Amino acid sequence: MSFILIFEGTSTYTINIQQYLFFGCKFTNPIQIKWSLFLQTGVKYLKRAAQDIRMEDSSSSNATAANEKTSLSLHPQVIPLDHEACSVDIIDWSDDSRIAVATKKGVYCLSLLSSADHIDKNFKIQKTFIPLSAKTKGGSGANLSEGYRHGQVIATENGYRTVRWSPLECGANGRCLLTTLTLDHRLVLHCLQHSQLQWQEVLDFSALESTPKESAKSDDGLAKLFATDMQWSETFCKTKDCDTGDGFELDRHVMLAVATSSGQVVVWGFKCPIIDHTSAAVQQQIETPSKCITCLAWVQDENNPPGGIAVGHLDGTISIWPIAVDPGSPTFPTTPTVIWKEQDLLAVTSMKSRPLEKSGSILVASKGPYVMCFEVQKSGDNITLLHTAWTDAIHPMPISGLALSTEHKIYTCCMGSTMTVTNIRRNESGLSLEAFPIDTKSSLLKRGYGIARSKNSVFLGCVSGLTDTLNGVVKLQMNFLQLKAQEEVAAALVSPKAGSLGHNIDLVEYVRQRSSSDRSLPPDLQSILYEEPPMTHPHLQFFLLKLSIALEKEKEDLADEGTVKDLEDKLERVTTFLAVKHIQSMFGREETGNPMSPLMRTIEWLKKEGHGNTDLPATTSVTEHPAEICRLCQGPIEFEDVRAARCKNGHSWERCCLTFAACQVVPYRKCKLCGAAALSKTARGSREICPELLMSNSCTFCSGDLL
Known part of the structure; x- marks a missing residue:
């Protein structure tokens, strides 16, 4: 491939190299630059470009060794997306297992639906779409600053620039909210409606922008708070005095940092859950000396709240x-801690941060085809740089996507067909980085537009593009890589720090897919299946039993009826155990009050069956609580199971896993993992069955999300 450089005041030079990297961008057309600028910096980057080409030629020999060290495997499933991309770093993976991808015409939202009854080696995904709003200006992209377009935007047409998920508990239903940013700087917060199929706007940030005109830096006629990037912090708690004067109460808060085209960072603080613009509690502004900010990252540490904001400049x-x-409110010093001073004209394209085990934080950044790593520590109100490490060029083109795993591994992709994993090593002398190419069968991955990892770093999602040779349009697709081995996933699931299954869908999904492929549970989890009594991991045991039953029934004629019967009996005992545990927790809540029918009938039935005679609370006679009435035939509904209801005329209903009432009111919620039913929070007649219990979003039996 030949590139022509036209220098002012000199002749035209043609440079024949396979791929040419200059100032962090790949050019396919003649470019005009100043001769003096080339003398200062051009030769250095031409040398690096030659190194990149040699590295690309030798990458195939190192790929196999890299995959052996990182337990990587390419997932066979590919999800096509219909629209083109107009930027890079266009994907984000939420903590509640949803994937958002920004395209030219809208945002794709892919929700992982991991069900114990679904036997398949592929992901079960619900796809929704947020179209480009009519409020967004289309066309020329003339309102974009030169600094923002440099190295960031591939096309000048309008579209979605990037997407970011908020942390959990930011939405009214306890889930993540989605923030979208268009190329004309429109920043909007979205939430999923109760139908789980349509999105609605929660907040348009243009309504929150207020800055005096005299403090504006830019003279190009642009609005001062035109957003160019944004990042959410982790949620944190703030204490405040109770209205009654009895001690303190905790409020959940979260912050959103927004970079602007004028080099300013605006930080909004929100009280969770975020309902609308009234949830915005505070606004702070950081006046940076930069003319253009390319990316942001919150420096995460073990303290609460985050330690600071990392700012990458053009x-x-x-x-x-x-x-x-x-x-009080967030406050920032007048001068920052500069951890990288070299102005090498390579824009910082992406940054990620994670806390270290003992103290301090790791911050990784991509600049052109290079990766940098910093170890920083916060002491008081200051940030101290402890160690720095960087790599040689690990890609033939600028990095377009970066992800940092929980094991401090850096995954990167570029607009070529290469992906790389970089291991961070800590030793007595500081940090060291060791990069390996990932063998992803390059025929499947072309033009990487961004990568993102799942919550527990089990899966890695990569957005790649394939060029349609007929019309030249680049069609996007989602590819997945599996990052962890079976033993690592099993250890993470049974760890005391794992939390509920509903917050670890990527771990559960790996087990489901692996079990579907092998037609049996992973050996490391089979011991939990027959745990007696189910005290340690009852929710996991419930899910594994349902999955095992589904696997046995999948065998059809080869299924062992005795094995299925034993598994179903075991599932019934675990279900009863979890129901008793749930009732005990209910009576431990003062705000619940005195539960009424059908909860009382649940307790009486459990006692009659011989469950929890000493553990369940004492109740009045069941005759004082009327039986439920079937809405179809007005006949009584007898209580015979904590998960199913049947009237005397044979009408069947599912029972609510929160109140054990028959779900006769539509719509009602369903658990994503086990399929249990739950009445909606505003169900008719909920006053008779303890409305406080319906406020929960977690399944009683498997702790999955109720949607």
Whole structure:
């Protein structure tokens, strides 16, 4: 491939190299630059480009060794997406297992539906779409600053620039909210409606922008708060005095940092859950000396709240602004800590941060085809740089996607067909980075537009593009890589720090897919299946029993009826155990009050069956609580099972896993994992069955999300 460089005041030079990297961008057309600028920096990057080509030629020999060290495997499933991309870094993976991909015409939202009854080696995905709003200006992209377009935007047409998921508990239903940013700087917060199929706007950030005109830096006629990037912090708690004067109460808060085209960072603080613009509690502004900010990252540490905001600049510098939140509003110093000073004209394209085990944080950044790693520590109100490490060029083109795993591995992709994993090593002398190419069968992955990892770093999602040779349109697709081995997933599931299954869908999904492929549970989890009594992992045991029953029934003629019967009997005992445990927790809540029918009938039935005679609370006679009435025939519904209801005329209903009432009111919620039913929070007649219990979003039996 030949590239022509036209220099002012000199002749035209043609450089014949396979791929040419200059100032962090790949050019396919003649470019015009200043001769003096080329003398200063051009030769250095031409040398690096030659190194990149040699590295690409030798990558195939190292790919196999890299995959052996990282337990990587390419998932066979590919999900096609209909529209083109107009930017890079266009994918984000939420903590509640949803994937958002920004395209030219809208945002695709892919929700993982991991069900114990679904036997398949592929993902079960619900796809929704947020079209480009009519409020968004279309066309020329003339309102984009030159600094923002440099190295960031591939096309000048309008579309979605990027997407970011908020942390859990930010939405009214306890889930993540989606923030979208268009190329004309429109920043909007979205939530999924109760139908789980349509999205609605929660907040348009243009309504929150208020800055005096005299403090604006830019003279190009652009609005001061035109957003160019945004990042959510982790949620944190702030204490406040109770209205009654009895001690303190905790409020959940979260912050959103927004970079603007004028080099300013605006930080909004929100009280969770975020309902509308009234949830915005505070706004702070950071006046940076930069003319253009390319990316942001919250420096995460073990403390609460985050330690600061890392800012990547167009000229290549990286700085961190420490933050102080308690007491009062977020405050920032007048000068930041500069951790990378070299202005090498390679824009910082992406940054990620994770806390270290003992103290401090790891911050990784991509600049052109290079990866940098910093170890920083917050002491008081200051940020201290401890160690720095960087790699040689690990891609033949600028990095277009970066992800940092929980094991401190860096995954990157570029607009070529290469993907790389970089291991971070800590030793006595500091940090070291070791990069390996990933063998992803390059015929499947072309033009990487971004990558994102699942919550527990089990899966890696990559958005790639394939060019349609007939019309030249690049069609997007989603590819997946499996990052963890079976033993690692099993250990993470049974770990005391794992939390509920509903918050670890990627771990559960790996087990489901692996079991579907092998037609049996992983050996590391089979011991939990027959745990007696189910005290340690009852929710996991419930899910594994349902999955085992589904696997046996999948064998059809080869299924062992005795094995299925034993599994079903065991499932019934675990279900009863979880029901008793749920009732005990209900009576431990003062706000629940005195439960009424059908909860009392549940307790009486459990006692009659010989369950929990000493554990269940004492109740009045069941005759004082009327039986439920079938809405179809007005006949009584006898209580014979905690998960199913049947009237005397044979009409069947599912029972609510929160109140054990028959779900005769439509619509009602369903558990994503086990399929249990639950009445909606505003169900008719809920006053008779303890409305406080219906506020829960977690299944009684498997702790999955109720949607």
